[in-house]
Structure formats: C-alpha cells, structure tokens
Amino acid sequence: MTGFAGATGRSSEPASVHEMAIARSIVDIAVAAAGTENARRVVRVNVLAGELRAIIPSQLILYFGLVSRDTIAEGSHLSLETAPLVGRCAGCGDEFSLKDLTLVCPVCRGQDIEMISGTELRVKDIEVE
Amino acid sequence: MKINVMTDVLEANDRIADGNRQVFDSNKNLVLNLMSSPGAGKTALLERTASALKGKLRLGVIVGDLETTRDADRLEKQGIPVVQLTTGSACHLDANMIAVALSRLDLSAIDVLVIENVGNLVCPAEFRLGEDVKVMILSVTEGDEKPLKYPVIFRESSLLIINKIDLLKHTDFHMDEAKANARKTHPDLEILDVSCVTGEGVSEWVDWLCRRYREKFGASIRA
Numbered sequence: 001m002t003g004f005a006g007a008t009g010r011s012s013e014p015a016s017v018h019e020m021a022i023a024r025s026i027v028d029i030a031v032a033a034a035g036t037e038n039a040r041r042v043v044r045v046n047v048l049a050g051e052l053r054a055i056i057p058s059q060l061i062l063y064f065g066l067v068s069r070d071t072i073a074e075g076s077h078l079s080l081e082t083a084p085l086v087g088r089c090a091g092c093g094d095e096f097s098l099k100d101l102t103l104v105c106p107v108c109r110g111q112d113i114e115m116i117s118g119t120e121l122r123v124k125d126i127e128v129e
Numbered sequence: 130m131k132i133n134v135m136t137d138v139l140e141a142n143d144r145i146a147d148g149n150r151q152v153f154d155s156n157k158n159l160v161l162n163l164m165s166s167p168g169a170g171k172t173a174l175l176e177r178t179a180s181a182l183k184g185k186l187r188l189g190v191i192v193g194d195l196e197t198t199r200d201a202d203r204l205e206k207q208g209i210p211v212v213q214l215t216t217g218s219a220c221h222l223d224a225n226m227i228a229v230a231l232s233r234l235d236l237s238a239i240d241v242l243v244i245e246n247v248g249n250l251v252c253p254a255e256f257r258l259g260e261d262v263k264v265m266i267l268s269v270t271e272g273d274e275k276p277l278k279y280p281v282i283f284r285e286s287s288l289l290i291i292n293k294i295d296l297l298k299h300t301d302f303h304m305d306e307a308k309a310n311a312r313k314t315h316p317d318l319e320i321l322d323v324s325c326v327t328g329e330g331v332s333e334w335v336d337w338l339c340r341r342y343r344e345k346f347g348a349s350i351r352a
Contacts, residue, residue, distance in 0.1 A: 018251065022139070025139060028141065125133050
C-alpha cells in the first residue's frame with residue numbers, strides 16, 4: 001500500500017534520504033488521484049512544503065524523477081511552493097515571521113505562540129491529461 | 130485538467146503509525162522514539178536503563194542501524210528483548226519498518242518499548258512510528274548551539290537528555306546556553322542532565338519513565 005522502505009533495508013533502490021521517502025509518497029498520491037479521473041498521464045504535481053520541513057528542492061525533484069519512472073507520473077513537472085514559517089501570538093494576536101525560530105512575540109513578548117504556517121507538507125493539486 | 134488533492138504527503142506513513150500505536154496500546158506498552166546524532170549515547174543510555182529499570186518496568190528495544198548488529202549485541206547482553214533493524218542506506222526508521230518488526234517481539238512481555246532510531250538529527254523527526262513520546266539525546270561534545278541548527282527535532286521531542294555531563298569540564302559546552310537555545314524553539318521542553326559513564330541522572334530518567342508509564346496506564350507499576 002505504500003512505497004516506504006522495507007524492514008530489512010536491503011532494498012535494491014538508491015540511497016534513501018528523507019527526500020526519497022517523501023518523493024515516493026508524492027508519486028503514490030499523484031498516481032492515485034489521477035486514477036480517480038481515469039487520466040492517461042500526470043503533467044504537473046503542485047506541492048506545498050513548509051520551511052520547517054527542511055526539504056532540499058533539488059534533491060526532492062531528482063528523486064521524484066527517479067521514483068515516478070514507469071508510472072503515469074513519469075516525466076511530470078514537480079512544482080514546490082515553500083510556505084514560510086509564521087507564528088501567531090495567543091496573547092495579542094500578532095502574526096510574525098519565525099525566521100530564527102524564536103518563539104517569542106515581538107509585540108507583547110508572550111511565549112504562547114502557535115505556528116500557523118511552515119510545518120505543512122501537502123500535495124495541493126495535480127494537472128492531468 | 131486540474132484535480133484538487135490536498136493530501137498530506139506523509140499520510141501513508143501516519144496511517145501505519147496509527148496502526149502500530151493501536152497494537153502498542155492494546156499490549157500496554159509505553160513507546161519511546163529515541164533520537165540523537167551518531168555517538169551521542171543512545172545505546173549506552175539503554176544499557177544503563179536496562180539494569181536501572183529491573184524490578185520496576187520491563188524494557189524492550191527495537192534498534193535501527195545502517196549496518197552491523199553491534200548495538201543489538203550490546204543490549205542483548207543486558208538480558209532484554211531486542212530486535213535489530215538494519216536499514217541499509219536509509220537515514221531514518223519509518224512506520225512500516227516498525228510494523229514488520231513487531232511480529233518479532235512479544236509485546237505482552239514489555240512495559241516500555243524504546244525504538245532507537247538511526248543516528249541523525251534531521252530525518253527521524255519527520256516520520257511518526259506510532260510512539261507515545263519522542264525523546265532526544267544531545268551530548269555535550271556536540272556543542273550547545275545544536276538546538277539552533279536542528280530546531281525541528283528539539284521541537285518534536287518531549288524530553289531532552291543532555292548526556293556525557295562527566296565531560297563538561299573538558300568542553301566549552303555551556304549548559305545554560307544549550308537549555309536556553311532548546312527552549313527557544315520549545316518552551317515546555319523537559320530536560321534531564323545525565324552521564325551514562327558515572328550514572329548521574331539515571332535515576333531521574335528512570336523516574337521520568339515510570340511517571341510517563343503511570344500517566345498513560347494509570348495502573349500501579351508491575352514488577
């Protein structure tokens with residue numbers, strides 16, 4: 001049901017970094033979604049990746065190309081949109097960038113901060129023929 | 130033609146993790162995902178834990194390692210059930226590897242199951258295994274700035290163990306700095322200072338395990 005590495009680890013596939021497992025999962029999701037519309041092939045896959053996910057785009061795109069081979073997603077374009085890290089202060093409601101990941105409100109110095117963007121990792125939509 | 134998907138990329142992994150979690154819960158296992166850099170002392174901590182937990186809670190371990198069974202061999206000497214997963218080139222464990230490993234353990238004979246992840250501060254934090262709690266080790270020889278460089282793993286962990294405190298005097302590691310850095314990204318982070326060499330802090334760690342076990346199952350601790 002999934003494309004994750006087997007328990008013995010003696011898989012015949014290339015070296016696995018987290019981008020590899022993520023690429024495989026993206027291909028599975030895209031192929032399944034295309035199947036629901038009886039599409040012939042996937043042209044484009046749009047992914048939203050939060051900054052906190054520490055994904056290296058060039059690696060993800062490389063692995064996506066490899067693992068999509070021999071599927072209807074082969075040759076499709078993987079588009080990565082990065083979601084910036086944004087926090088919201090529960091105290092004063094201020095929204096601010098969490099660039100250095102310091103969870104302190106710049107306005108009221110409150111420490112009850114919710115991350116409202118930057119942790120997501122989603123296949124948004126796909127384009128098919 | 131455009132198809133709306135909006136599916137979480139790690140959903141397949143998370144689904145298997147949820148299945149693992151159900152198996153753990155029905156067997157009354159408190160499950161820890163133990164993460165750190167290579168050489169921070171995961172196996173040394175578990176060796177200490179095996180003897181310190183005796184008579185309190187029954188420990189079991191799943192060890193993930195790129196190659197060799199050295200860690201598993203060390204732990205088997207402690208007389209606890211151990212399953213070794215050799216991940217080959219994978220830099221982390223995922224839920225499916227754990228699901229497969231479960232058939233090799235008698236979970237009904239385990240109270241605390243520790244999954245020793247592959248040594249790495251990046252990837253393991255991304256993949257839920259079905260654990261109750263993530264615990265990470267930072268050793269003082271790694272430097273007090275690590276929480277700033279690898280914020281995700283510090284944010285995901287409920288407990289930070291600072292290990293090798295017996296070496297503090299030989300390093301420029303500042304305890305206050307390290308803790309402040311870790312709490313910048315995770316204000317509620319619990320922190321324990323430990324030396325697996327001298328045994329300092331090990332009893333606090335065992336107390337922490339017993340407390341978490343009681344919190345999960347409410348029951349009195351079995352012998």
